[in-house]
Amino acid sequence: MQWLVHEETEAWGNAWLSVRRLDVEQPDGQRIDYHAVRLKHVAAAVVTDGEGRVLLMWRHRFLTDRWAWELPMGLIEPGESPAEAAAREVEEETGWRPGELRELVYSEPAAGIMDSAHHVFRARTATRIGEPTEQNESDRIEWIPLGDVPAMIQRQEIVSGITLVGLQQALLQELLGLG
Template identity: 25%
Template sequence: MKRLEEKTIHTTPIFQGKIINVQVDEVELPDGKTSKREIVKHPGAVAIIAITKDQNIVMVEQFRKPLEKSIIEIPAGKLEPGEEPMTCAKRELEEETGYTSDHLEFITSFYTSPGFADEIIHIYAARNLSRLEVQKDLDEDEFVEVMECSLEEAEQLEKEHKIQDAKTAFAIQYVKAQGWMK
């Protein structure tokens, strides 16, 4: 809606990193006043709802430094420059879990924290999983433990606050709503 639009007057780069960039934008508000917006720029990511033949959700446990703890999540990863989300989803599924799929299905995309970041995450489902004959390498600074759990176990992990991220909470609700796991 044009009546709510904020026009950028000036952008000041603050930080250029490996994963994110940070900037401060001076903006003109709809009422003509000005304000500052602190913005995190992110290349985007994918996440995969992977369901095994045994009707389990494939998850990974990973230490998350900003939280100072490990949490359990669906497999996910950052888009490389120019990479298509579907290609990234297949790569991340294989690298993080040791599974591959002959059929990835796009589910949806959503912004993770639109109040300060432009990160968008694309969610895919992978249901015809098979094990890779040769395990692919994780990123050199990435350490995960793969696990599989039933829908009930995933819901219990949420109650125990071991699953606390939005993409995984979405995945669990989506699987439940689709009736994929009985």
């Protein structure tokens, strides 16, 4: 069943997001006033090395007032492919240049209320190029054994949706001997 959008207008917006008001018709014919958020799309990277470690950042998210480990990630800029954005974010946020990036997983974290697409890539190598150029992203950048990730998730040391999806897909690939 498909919903029909009769009209969509912006209620509020800025450079990152747009809160939208939609006049939609549900499959049963009823029309309702619906609200949604349109966000820029996001790219992230699971960067691993030959020692079975993953590159993670320890950061504070002020909206939830929580410290947690996250993948390097950020918004896809106009004219940039998701893979280019993922590579740029890894370099800016960690000071490491990822090797070849391959698509790992795609997700839409809250498709009923927002349209943000999350593209996660995987690189199996990285080269240190210097200090991170983005100074507001994390307190620590560390290579953490991929095998430690399930316990970190259990302890809620990893809570970001895109990070969870990316790391769990990487672990699944490792478990199944794929990729």
